[in-house]
Amino acid sequence: MRAEPSILHVDLDAMFAAVEQRDKVSLRGKPVIVGGVAGRGVVATASYEARAFGARSAMPMAQARRRCPPGTAYLSPRFAAYKRTSEVVMALLAEVTPLVEQVSIDEAYLDLAAAGHDLSPRGVTEIAMRLKREIAAATGGITGSVGVASSKLLAKIGSELRKPDGLTVVPAGGELAVLHPLPVGRLGGVGPATEQRLHRSGVRTVGQLAEVPLEDLVDWFGTAHGGGLFRLARADDDRPVVGEREAKSVSAEETFEVDLTDPVRLNRELDLLSARVAGRLRSGGITGRTVNIKVRHHDFTTVTRAITRDQPTDDPRLVAQLARRLLTEIDTSGGIRLLGVGVSTLADFAQDDLFSSFPEGFWSAVPAGPAEDEELDHPFMREEVSIAASDGEPGGPPHPATNPGGLLAPPATALAGRPTPPAGDSGAQLVPAAPDLAGRPASGAVDSDAEHVPAAPDLAGPPVPEALDPGERLVPAVGQVEAFPAWRPGQDVRHEEYGAGWVWGSGLGRVTVRFEGPRTPPGPVRTFAADDPLLSPADPPDWRE
């Protein structure tokens, strides 16, 4: 934990779905689910509209289909498009500080201390707000949520607090006030198993976790995990922002549409997986000594086998040969659901051995699957879009594009009152595909398509809210902003009364908060303001209407 909030965490909001909605006008404001659309697929990302119906990441696609209404779009991922958007964002991050740790395609930590920034709460708020504007402008409206705090733990929690399009700054000294009320499952490293074990001992919040003696945690979870929980519960987190990390393993796996039993077929699948892995080793200029296979049986039990050689390799034939040998140790007669091949114990130099040459035409003979950069509009990447006839009906979810609030209107789902499912769904007719999907070119982060809306809402001239004093400097906040812990929707009595709120003001000096009443019947809009709410974490600001 540092003395200043110098670690910034950015997380793009429902990125896969957001890219699809950016690139296809017809999807905006509608539930969109990206993931494996076939039988055994799961949800990778659900748009906020889809989350309102209960769709979640990692949920079986079949279950998501049961929950979401007609009109929901179910899309196969277009990784190339997401990667391009990601690269645009990462390039922006690199301009903020040289020390950036990319965690995944849509997430990164920034060490603001590595760039000599003003690390006061006000200073980092300014950086974060500018960054959010730049991201939205450069990506055509993809929003990111940002948390800034004195540690990775708190920065990440901060970015999650006000999703989507949120901003949370946790001033030094405010960490425990943020952390302790949260459920333990919000801590990184606390998954279902750990959470269940903690619940069994009556530990539900991080504050309660902080009361558990170290010995108990070590007893329950082992030295590393137990000790880690003990420290995290105290906001004791020194993990540095790490720029580059070397890969430790490379693997490929596949779940089959139906369980496989045919040994010949299984071996062929191992060959294909081996070729994919070896191809990626080669393109990365690395080799590995250990070959692993993974087998998931029909009943979902999973076993692994590994063998380590003295010499590293990147030869697909050798990897395949070892993989096949490992598979003979496993009884596959009951049916195999998933097969995987991996290489680990990596060395970053290529071993010059006799096996590294390839027969002519080897690679063209091996269908290694789509290359990373290839657009995935292959016939097998099915795309299903259905449009409900209830589009635009009254009572449906508010459509951002038609919201008269313009810039200041938060995404519909940001409102505490969940968007109601469109009325009259039951009789809705399904249109097999959206007309605008026909024959469109491969789309990228910057898209010349006529339907493409090039940028975020015009940030240059935001409408000035009536509640702001004349002459007050207005920084055009993108969507929601939260100054924590000075003000928290959900804790504030005015929030209880009004159900939804967001900060739209400058964030620097005077901040204005707007609350909207219950949606049905439409309630009044009330506006409050306070001076420097961000800078007085211990002293609640005086919000005046």
Next chain:
DNA sequence: TCTGGGGTCCTAGGACCC
């Protein structure tokens, strides 16, 4: 129609070595 695919890290036990 339950449960993807790419990873990382940790633990525990056995082999082996000095």
Next chain:
DNA sequence: TCTGGGGTCCTAGGACCC
């Protein structure tokens, strides 16, 4: 002959993350 004791490498499995 009641069994040392580190350290490293390897394997299998499990939890977790995005």
